[in-house]
Amino acid sequence: MAAEIKTTQVVTKADYKSDQVVKWCAGCGDFAILSAVQSALAESQVRKEDVVFVSGIGCSSRFPYYINTYGFHGLHGRGAAIASGVKIANPKLDVWHITGDGDSMAIGGNHFIHLVRRNIDMNVILFNNKIYGLTKGQYSPTTPRGSITKTSPDGTIENPFKPGELVMGAQGTFFARVVDTEPKRMKEVFLEASKHRGTSVVEVLQNCVIFNNRIHNEITGKDVRDDHQIHLEHGKPMIFGKEKNKGLVLRASRLEVVIIGKNGITEKDILVHDVNNPDDTTHYMLVRMTLPEYPVATGVIRFCDCTGTYDAELELQIEKAKAKPEVKSLQELIEQNSFLVE
């Protein structure tokens, strides 16, 4: 349990800057994510002394060095398990798990889905640059099929994961997607993630300037982003496009892009985003949307408090057990022999 410490001063973004030299490459998308997280934390006014950042291995996993909180640079792929341990042992801590597409989708895939399934209350930021950056340019489990990398000179022949699909498949209660070129939206989404009780996964489409430069340009490029991205907001119709005239409708149980004002379509026909819907069917369809047929969904796609969190329910069980103890002491327990199996 975190001790009862009172924060003595208002925490600002500057307080979250560490004294470490940042070793990411010049121009790396990670800088913007770090800055947005620092802003979000300052705004959320969580107690700085309660915050822990846990990472695995990879470029993104250097994050804990660069933020002035408690930090844990873990093992490759195991960050989710380490963060689970941190949270379960100290449920009052504000735990953030930093990972990448190599770390959490390859060797850490197993731990990742089990973290989401357990719905442990923590925030996961998944830096998706679709390449192994730290080992200098081999394909990852999110690398688009056909990509030429150092280990796929003829193009990859593997189907890439969409992290959101795994989150939905593991009955995730929060999933958001942001791009590293929009710091304000990133900050807002991180704040939403920190408000959500349960495992909140935020996928950041992040640019690796050295080994996979411009990989997300079809989504983030200034000239195309309005038509290739749909920024979802709760309670608002799913409208996008430079002219704000495109929208999503549900037809024959699948999403379809329509033009408002064409074929009798009006704004009323457009789907309204219900981020809290316990039924994740639409969320799943939104997560899967891929260019060129669809725009890529960004913003908070799912935010549901429909199931309890593992850490809270575990605490409840402990409290219950404490409230009605059948055994008062170890001596009594031994005398009762109740622990022995017949």
Next chain:
Amino acid sequence: MGELKLMKGNEAIAEAAIRAGVDAYFGYPITPQSEVIEYLMVEKPYETTGMVVLQAESEIAAINMVYGAAASGKKAMTSSSSPGISLKQEGISYMAGAELPCLIANVVRGGPGLGTIQPSQADYFQATKGGGHGDYHMIVLAPASVQEMADFVSKGFDLAFKYRTPVMILSDGLIGQMMEKVILSEHTPRWTDEEIIKLSPWATTGKPASRERNIITSLDLDPYRQEEHNIHLQKKYKEIREKEVEYEEIMCEDAEYLFVAYGSSSRIAQKAIKLGREKGIKAGLLRPITLYPFPSEAIRRLSQQVKGILSLEMSAGQMIEDIRLSVDCEMKVEHFGRMGGVIHSPAEALQALEEKIIGG
């Protein structure tokens, strides 16, 4: 005469694998050995020899892919560096138990834990004493040059199939990354299905009516049968210890002091010996080429001749335990070595010999 090339140690392993007629390589990137898989992917042996190259989702997946391929009598291999080799230990133990041949290359970096990406020899215990669970050993080959990185691939497979056991090439980030000239052997064609059936009658190649089913397993819940299996394994390791020891003696004829060093450290020791001889110190080197089996007999013999032994390893001193056992602790044996990715210099090695052995 083979082809002469200038190559990195990691590239030499990869090229030698293609030339040795290896059927499958399964890997995962990790510094300082990612060049092995990168070289293989660029060379595309699947287009020439038919050798499969696959980037797995983890080191654990890679070793288990090796397990699967090896069970059918194919020449399968993987490579990694220290943290990745730790992940493979479960699979290696199962393969030792199931008596499957395979080759694993460890391009060692400093540890423990994530450690560093610089060279180290601190995985000696893990490689030679088992590494995974249970009573088993791998045959461990220690290359000291890029040439040996290449040569030990086919040598490793020969031993792996001779004894049906996993074999490890234990190198380090220095040999993996440095470039030297290397003479590459001629291409050996991959075994045909017929050759595999003939050479490896234990393999799961499809059951004909003429024989019983081949079962590949490390499991036997009957303790007496499991003990029998362990006795059989121990007999095999004894035979390996009797027949497969390899080492090199350098300037030992007149040596009064002895370095024992393998891999990178043996190269440093040779320079230290040269520096020492310029000062009138007669030192020699025993270089174990096989770390398991360990050249105990040779060390025992040389201990009759020299006044003291210095174990030179880039570690806190691991091989020194085997040296002391070799001489029954009847002679002065000391250790010197830098750790955590630091490479000792020849001058430091000589100074250690002077202080710990000659003056000590």
